[in-house]
Amino acid sequence: MVLLIIVARWLYKFIQKRKAIKLKQKLFTRNGGSVEKTKLFTSKELEKATDNYHANRVLGEGGQGVVYKGMLSEGKIIAIKKSKIVDESKFEEFINEVILLSQISHRNVVQLVGCCLETEVPLLVYEFVSNGNLFQYLHDQNEEFPFTWELRLRIAFEVSSVLTYLHSAASIPIYHRDIKSTNILLDENFRVKLSDFGTSRSIAVDQTHLTTQVKGTFGYLDPEYFWSSQFTEKSDVYSFGVVLAELLTGQKPIRSTDVEEDISLAAYFLCAMKENRLFEILDARVMKEGEKEEIMTIANLTRKCLDLNGKNRPTMREVTTELGGIRSSRCGSSMHHMNIEETNFVHGELTTYFENSLTFAR
Structure with missing residues (x-):
């Protein structure tokens, strides 16, 4: 028995070592x-x-x-x-x-x-990213750390910037395929750290879409991708639109209600926009701290990102330009009309005047 145990343990270690070599x-x-x-x-x-x-x-x-x-x-x-x-x-x-x-x-x-x-x-x-993820801050809010409108704007801008980089500035274009608030981590300074690239895909420069088995998270999944199995850069844009809706409303991607079946935040948000009820569904802190004009600008941007027709959605580059313009106008900058083409991607970082002059107090 002792000999059998020794042999079994040796075999197990040998097999694991062989697996590791093959995987490497x-x-x-x-x-x-x-x-x-x-x-x-x-x-x-x-x-x-x-x-x-x-x-x-x-x-x-x-x-x-x-x-x-x-x-x-x-x-x-x-x-x-x-x-x-x-x-x-x-x-x-x-x-x-x-x-x-x-x-x-x-x-x-x-x-x-x-x-x-x-x-x-x-x-x-x-x-190690020390401050957890965006989902926790949006849906488990406490008064000890108020999740301000300014911080929401910066997070939205940083997520859009990194997606712009992945889509059009990385050496090989990359579609993330699982953008959601739990995958948006926050470091000690509440800077964005995008995570979970397990289902992400790199594509050839001349490709417009990937035909794949549908993967993603319910509530964030692009309906067009769900129907066609064709994932495009605009599918990431849709998921980002859901994150924007979360930032604006403080609501979860799937809303549970007593009087009706569970409804997606995207559908709830689009319905409110169509019926001119936006200010009825906004998060209290957004209402308190945000300027009406900039809230409406971001709400309209969110609506465009959530368009059921992917061709009508903006690119992430266009989204970043608009969010950067809003942030610059808040700081009294004249950078509102800056073209994203002027952005200089250095070592994979979005280094713009926005990042140099709009960094808000840590």
Whole structure:
């Protein structure tokens, strides 16, 4: 029995090692060799960093997996994503995320620190983003930290900026495919860190859409994509429109009511706009702090993003221009008519006069 146990343990370790080698080879092949730049952690390192994945280290949990907070031996704080499900699709998402994040360098995208290939389910290691996600602040508001109109505007601008970068300024255009408030993380200065690129896709420059199995989150999913299975850059625009509606109303993407069936925030918002009831559904803080004209401008922008016909939606570049104009006018700047083409993307960052002169007090 003792001999059998020893042999079984040896076999298990041998199989896991073989899996790790095969996965590394697959990553290397798919990524043209650049996976070598990604740090590989051992399973023991990450177990030690998380106190064996102790419950008090859990940062967040969803249907697909758990994110843990960890500390490396040198004192660096990290976040570790561990999938609950062992299947081929999760394996492909893991590979996809490593490949894409190794190609993206942008200050508003969460940084991939490394990964672990020794475990049954590969693990992803990210920089730790200290202030949680946008969903928490919008839907669990408290008076200790008022989520101001100014902060909402800045977050909207930063998310649109990073999507503009992904769509039209990255070395290879990238569609995120799962824009939602839980994937918009906030750092210690409440700067945006866009996360979760597992279902994202890079496309050829001359491509206009991807025909894929429908993936996304109910409430944020582009209806046109749902009907056709064709994902375009305008599908990300629709999802961003839902986030804008959340920022304006403080409502969740799916509204539960006693008198009617659950209704999407997008449909609820569009109906209110059509019936001139916008100011009845706005978040109290937005009503208190926002200028009526700028609220209406953003509401109209939201309506355009949520248009059921993708061709009628603006591009993310146009969205960023409009949001930047609103922010500049708030600061008394003359930059309202600045063209987004004047933007200079340096090392994957949107470095504009907006970012230099409109940074609001931290």
